[in-house]
Amino acid sequence: MSDHCHVDGAGIDHACSFHVKNEETINNAKRREKTINAFARVRTRQELWSRRAPCTCETPYQHSLAAADGERSRVRIRDGSRRRRDLAEWNPRICRGVQGDALPDAECETKDSIPLLEACLERLRDKNTSSDLQRTMRTASNEPFVVNVKDEISGLEKDLAYLRAFHGLLINGTTFDAALKSIELVQVLRPFHPKSEEMFDEEFAECRSFLKKFAETSKGDPELKPILVTDWDGTMKDYCSQYATNLQPIYSAISLARFAGEFTRLAAVLTAGPLRGPGILDLTSLPINGPLVFSGSWGREWWLHGKRVVHNDGISEEGFDALERMNDQMRALLDEHPDFGQFALVGSGVQRKVDRLTLGVQTVCAHVNPDVSKSYMEAIRERMHRVDPNKKVLHFDASTELEVEVVVRSEGGLWNKANGVARIVEAAGLSLGPPRTILICGDTSSDLPMVRQAIASNAENSMALFVGCSETLKQSVRDLVGDDARCCFVGCPDVIHAAMTTLSNSL
Ligand SMILES: [Mg+2]
Secondary structure, X not given: OOOOXXXXXXXXXXXXXXXXXXXXXXXXXXXXXXXXXXXXXXXXXHHHHHHHOOOHHHOHHHOOOEEEOOOOOEEEOOOOOOOOOOHHHHOOHHHHHHHHHHOOOOHHHHHHHHHHHHHHXXXXXXXXXXXXXXXXXXXXXXXXXXXXXXXXXXHHHHHHHHHHHHHHHHHOOOOHHHHHHHOOHHHHHHHHOOOOHHHHHHHHHHHHHHHHHHHHOOOOOHXXXXXXXXXXXXXXXOOXXXXXXXXXXXXXXXXXXXXXXXXXXXXXXXXXXXOOOOOHHHHOOOOOOOOOEEEEHHHOEEEEOOEEEEEOOOOOHHHHHHHHHHHHHHHHHHHHOHHHHHHHHOOOOEEEOOOEEEXXXXXXXXXXXXXXXXXXXXXXXXXXXXXXXXXXOEEEEOOOOOEEEEEEOOOOOOOOHHHHHHHHHHHOOOOOOOOOOEEEEEOOHHHHHHHHHHHHHOOOOEEEEEEOOOHHHHHHHHHHHOOHHHEEEEOOHHHHHHHHHHHHHOO
C-alpha cells in the first residue's frame, strides 16, 4: 500500500483490507451471481435515500440557485430535507431513484415508475424548453439562465422505452431474470446513434465480437478473468451539458453491472471528476459497493468497501487545509451572491477534487453573461487571496474558456490516470501483468496514460476500446497498442452497453 494513502471515516481502515474483502467477494461465486441477477436489490431503500440526500440541487452551492419552472413559480432552493421543485425532481435522477425500487420488485413498481418518468419527461419538455432543448430558468436575481437538457431528455426517453419493454414482459408472466435477458436493448438504443442506425449496427457487431474476445481470454478459468478499467464521461455515459445533472440511465447501469459481474475479475471506473459533491457516486445508477468500483480525481480517491480511500501523494497538509478553506469560501460565495448561484450548474459547477477545485465559468453554448462570468472569476481570485495571501499554496489555472481551476501546488511528478490504475490494481491484490487481459476504455487523450500503463505491464494482453474520438486519437491508441485487433472504436457509449448486454444475455 502507498505511504500516501489515507482512508476517510471514523474507523480508520487500511486500504489493503480491500484486497482481502475483494478476494472474498470475487471468489464467492454465489454472492456474485446474486449481485448480477438482481443487482438492484443490492441497494436498499435506505441506501437510496441516503444517496438521494446530497442530490443535485441540495448541495450548498445550489441553495441560492433559483430553479425557475415558469415565470411565476420561481422557487428558491433551500437547505433541509423537504422535497424540492427543481432540476433534481424532473431530471433522470428520478430514474435512478426508481431503479432500485422498481426493478427487483418487478411488476408493480416498474409500472409505478413509468408514469413518474413520463411526468418528468413531460415537464422537461414543457414551454420553458425550446425546440433545440434549451431550458430557460431564472437565477435568484431573476436573470434568465439557460440549461441544455438534451442529454436528460434522451436519457429519460431511452429509460422509458426500456422500462416499458421490461414491464410488458413482466405482466405477461416472464420472470425477472428472463425479462432482463429478453429486452432488445439494441432496438431501444439504435435510433439514438449520433450518425445513423446503420452505423450503430456496424459498430455494435464489431464491439460485440471485440468484447467477446476480451471475455473469453480467461478460457473459463475464474482466476484469469480479465480486468476492465474505464473512464466515465463520454465513454460509459453520454456527455451532458452540466455535470450536476449528468445522471446515468438505468439501462446502462444494468448493462455494466451484468457485464462486470459475469466477465471481469476487477471492473473499475476512473474519472476526472470528484467522488461526491456531486460526483460519480451521486450520479451513477449502479450500486456503489460493487460489482464495479469507483474513483474520482483521476484515481486519487476511491470508494472501497464503504470508505473513501485517498492517495494524496505530493500534497502537503497545508495544501489540503488551504483547499478545504477555499472550498468553504466557494460555498459561501455561491450562497451569498445571487448572481453566482447559477455557477453550480455551469459546466463542471464547483467540483472539489483531491488536489484542486474545478469551477465552471461558462457553458459550451456561452449562455452565461460574460460580465457575470468575469466578475465570478475575479471573486474566485479574491477568495483565493483571503485563503492564501502570499500565493504559497494555491495556484489559479485558467484551464479552458469554460472552466478554471484552483490547484494545490504539489511536489513530485504529475499525477495522471495511469497512477490511478496502478493504485486500484494494487488495492485489489492483482497485477496488470500477463496472463490476465486488461481492457482500457476511454474517449480522450487524458485516457491514454491508462493504455500506456497497461501496455507497459502487459504488451501482449492489453486491449483498448475508445468512444467517439478523432482520427488522431484513434491513431495514438493504435500506435500504443500495436495491434489493430486489440483496438475497437465506437461512436457512442450506447453501442458498448448494447454489446455488453448481448454478451451477458448469451450466457
Ligand atoms: Mg471522458
